[in-house]
Amino acid sequence: MSTDRPSAGGIEISARKIGGIDDTTVSLTPGVTVLAGRNATNRTSFLQSIMAAVGSENASLKGDAEEGSVELRLDGERYTRRLRRTPDGVAFDGDPYLDDPELADLFAFLLESNEARRGVAREENLRELIMRPVDTSEINAEIELLRAERRSVDERLEEIEAERDRLPALERRRSDVETRLEEKRAELAEVEAAIERSDAAGSQERAEAVEESLDALNERRSALKRVQEHVETERDSLETARAELNRRRTELESLPDAPDDRIDALDREISELRERRRRCDAVVNKLQTLVQFNEDALAGDDELADLLAEDEPASDGGTVTDQLVGESNTVCWTCGSEVDRSRIESFLDRLRALAREKRRDRSDIDDQLSAATDERRELKEQRERRENLESRVDALESEVEEREAALERHEAEVEELETAIGELEDEVGELDADDHDETLERHREANSLQFDIGRLTGQLAEVKEELEELEALDAEADRLGERRGEIAEELEELRTRIERLEREAIDGFNDHMDDILSILGYGNIDRIWIERREEEAREGRRTVDRTRFDLHVVRTSDDGTAYEDTIRHLSESEREVTGLVFALAGYLAHEVYETVPFMLLDSLEAIDSARIAALVEYFEDYAPNIVVALLPEDAQALDDDYSRITEI
Template sequence: MTWHLSLENIAGIRQGDAHIEPGVNAVRASNWQGKSSFLAGIKTAFGTAMPLTEGQSTGQAVLQTDDEEITVELERTNGSVSRSGQPYLVDEYDQICAELFAFLDEDNDIRQAVRIGENLEALLTRPLGFENIDEQIADLQTEREQVERELERADQAAERLPQHQQRVTSLEEDLEELRAERDAIDDDSAGESDARDELSELRAERDQVATKIERLETTAERVRETVTGKRAELESLTVPSDADVEDVLESLHADLRDIERDKELLQSVYEANKRVLDEGRAELLTEVSHDMLSDSVTCWVCGNDTARDDIEAQLTALDDRIADLQSQAAETRDRVEELEAKRDEIKEARRKETDLTDRIGDLGTRLAETEEDLESARERQDELESHIAELEAEVDSTEDRISDLESEIKYTEAELTDAREELEETETLAEQREMLEEEYDSLTGEITDLRTRKEDVKRRTREAFSSALADLLEQFDTGFETARLTSTFDLVVAREGREAQLDALSEGERELLGIVAALAGYGAFEVSQRVPVMLLDGLGGLASDNLQILVEYLAARTEYLVLTAYPENEGFDGNELSPSEWQVVSHEPDVGPA
């Protein structure tokens, strides 16, 4: 279970190695001793980073686990760094999940977003873009359609099964009666002549041809009826043009981009000026005169004298304009969704038109073949009737009856063989119904899960955020009561019963919320099943006792936890790593801090 990591020219480490034990692993040292570089080495071995030491042309990270030895080599060519060797995480999806939700160093995207108060939806749902959900749904739908066709055949077979069973029973009874009658005929005086044998065979063939003609006539009539129905269905089908829909959609998308751009621009102007006024820092931009009724300022945009109240009124009007743009964007999105649904309906109508046309063509071919077979069978029937009439004159009534019986016996035996084979095939097909129904339900469930995948992940992410935060808030003495992720993934904090700005929190509180947000994705995407290690760095804003609580909480959720610590931090219950024997950039003469 112990890992061994060896680094050469990775980040600030020239040469160094250490053992990583299950549980907590603390890299303890002062600044510029290689703590963060060691975590960068782990990221290199896992395939999420390529931090080749500045000025070096090659470097490598070797990770020895119980199961394998992973070697990742870095090389600088023409100013860019390339990687060779297979890292621990090969799939890009796993690498994205690790970088976002497990490798919680100071540069973690989610922690940075929380620090500056950015919306978290794009980051917390980024792995979904690598799951190819639409392609998976299309493949599953194709597979389900095939299963549905097979299930329909199995259902039809089950409906026909009693008829086939009855037919076999009836033929067995008929054959028994025919054989009994044949045995009862005293035919001692008459032998089986060639004429009688031939007559028997011709009669048997005639009966088979008659049955074949009847079957072909039924088939031809059924195909004609089907063709008529399909043609009527095709004629009644209306396939509208989607040219106008596509043009309107393109225009609406352009409008939506313009609205979003305008809103973002106005929002930036509003937030910057609002912050200046809210924090009382107008003197940074202009001169401020404090009067009895209101502060007088020089407008930092136009240079004219004005009152603080007037500027606030302008900001209120600007906020209203932003709200109007938001409303316009929502209305435009609704219209886009409506038109996209209409476009999908048109595509479905076109697909149905193509299917009907192909089906009619196939049925036409089948009808022509059936009619050709029918004509041949009728010609053969006429030939047999003529030949049989000639032979019947050559045999007496007894021989006629014997021939008839033998013919009927042969025909019945052939019919019974066919009936038994058809019964066996029908039973086999009918027995597949339960298996096909389970497979159909399973595919439907998979399709449903994929269609709701994004919303489920969002929901689980918000739930995981709330759960993790609730666990930690019980142990941390924070300046806020609670926090939550909204349905649009904005981070909202409550202090003293009211919503508070993130920038009003302490550095440590923002770092704590950033880690909790990353843990939400860690749970929602089940990262621990594919990434057995979690990294923690850049937590100078947390007090030592709070860091202890956080480390215990994270260690319970991962197999290996590796973090950085300063000498003054209290000891952790785990493996202590000292970089004292590592060769780091900061130890070299005439080289500044790394």
């Protein structure tokens, strides 16, 4: 895998009062830039300036400065950062390249204090380092929204399926109505023909009187039929509503409660856990900075010694720099007194142990936060389901009451129409009592057939309209089915995002580590690889699955036997390379190259020149812009085509 680089363009960094820098402006070219120089030549300070401009807060002010600034010009855009000394430390403001620098600090800014790089050597929780930038709360919120949408889609699909169950009966009804309609029309044609033949018989006047009464009678019968159909429809709807009401009530009774006080308690717990994690992160960062500062000073960092010596007068005992690099004693850089180096080293060990303890605390907090978030999500889903069911039950109860009232009205209307029809039938009987003429009978028959044809035509139109509505439901069901499939894929993607990132990081580390070991020629190491392992752990009253990253080192003895070693037994060069490859794996798994324009490398002195050159060439395929700080003799081993900067 290789990343696409942005088009070549000017890159310029201006820094003032950052680290050991007074004031400088440096132009870079895309690709690899080598900062070549001895110690105390502001190479690390320049890298910190880049970090600050991108958005990191892992940068320091010059010792004698109250404020400093850095400006980055990249691809025609300008990004600024200002640093101010305050009673609580250094404050940052401005308009940096990134709003959130976490990915960059972890996987792109690979200075000596980089957590991913150091985490391997210190055998820290590698899985926690890889997954730290993943916002599990946001993922859970997205999952909740998708689940709610899926429930809505499922409910609508159930409604559509219930409607579509009526399709066979409707098609049979349409066929029956069409058949009966054809028969009635044929009968009417015969009767009308017979009437035309008998019109000359002299009974037309009486037939017209009877026909008027029959028309009125047929109107009442038509109205009665319509109302009877309404009654039948209302009864069916009432029965359906009652059945669903009983079903929803049963479901509501079986649904567990989601007490608001428990959800409120979880909200408070989650808020407290997030605040504890924030404070823990702040402590870890401060401890890491403190450890790095002390390590640099104890190691005799010339740049730091010069900075401390700026306002220190010379004495018979020599300069502060002389004292800092003494073999057994050194000067305490907080109070200026001379102390035994072993005391400071012992204090550093305590600081490192405290940092490890705080990282473990942070991991425990993350586990508690995940458990509390999961429980809150489940309770909210239960509460939402209960609220939906209660709302549906209320709506169904209202619907049942309305339909019962409507049914009573329709039944009363049926009684009224049946009474009116009886009176009209008596009237027609009186008109027809003295004349049983065949022609009048045919008029009555034709009138009845016309009524039947009108009623059947109306029924056919209703059936066709219902069938058209059902056909439209097919398209809606298809669309909802497609959306449900999309929701399932999105849910699966969200659920597996964490696992996918874990596996991508592990596979990337293992593949790149194999390549690097082959390229750099560490002959006494067969393989260094990470194994992803699931284990059970207790969280309160629950047993949960946790993921671990186990780092394995495989060597071969003189007699050819393979055996497993530990990271502690690797050489400093091998540990540094392993840490850098682990950072690269996180860089690629999180696609940091898409958002961070630089990868920074520093403190590579433990690796020999030839291997540094091979390592930089390997990393070049994956990062758009690499800035690497090297000693002059190490810089000579790198490709002559790389841009070089020797003065800052």
